[in-house]
Amino acid sequence: MDSLPRFEALKAELLALLTADLETLERAQKGAFEAATHEEAKPENSKDTRALEASYLARGHALRLEDLRAGLREVSSLGAGRFDDDSAAASGALVTVEEDGATLSFFVAPYGGGHKLGAGRIQVVTPRSPIGRALNGKRVGDECEVAVEGRRRELSIVAIRG
Numbered sequence: 001m002d003s004l005p006r007f008e009a010l011k012a013e014l015l016a017l018l019t020a021d022l023e024t025l026e027r028a029q030k031g032a033f034e035a036a037t038h039e040e041a042k043p044e045n046s047k048d049t050r051a052l053e054a055s056y057l058a059r060g061h062a063l064r065l066e067d068l069r070a071g072l073r074e075v076s077s078l079g080a081g082r083f084d085d086d087s088a089a090a091s092g093a094l095v096t097v098e099e100d101g102a103t104l105s106f107f108v109a110p111y112g113g114g115h116k117l118g119a120g121r122i123q124v125v126t127p128r129s130p131i132g133r134a135l136n137g138k139r140v141g142d143e144c145e146v147a148v149e150g151r152r153r154e155l156s157i158v159a160i161r162g
Helices: 007-037 050-076 130-135
Strands: 094-099 102-108 122-125 143-148 151-161
Touching: 007 050, 102 130, 122 130, 130 143, 130 151
Parallel strands: 102 122
Antiparallel strands: 094 102, 094 151, 143 151
């Protein structure tokens, strides 16, 4: 557990991943917008919906961009908590659990769930995710059950730190 990255390193890594996601999505949104507004996108007949479909895609990308930018702001403003083994798990905590003899680590963050940090050893979970909700407020020694993808998982909390 001691070899796991600290809060600032985890936050920086997550911000870098989210920034890369943002850049990729901005390029995709720009391409969809250009496809929707390009002169050659004008319908050739009443059944030609290419421009309409591209505009729907561009709008979806724009909404996703708004969400991602808000998430970046949330993660950027996440302050280092003073977590230790006497603390309750909350946003900003690195929570280590045991499950069926395996040790797993979760970084609780306001955004970016599913990303892997620390060379793939740490999974980001949000407080809104099933695992994040199950861990929230728990302390070392607590156990929690969570249903993920139709499977019931039992997690035993072995460490909490910031």
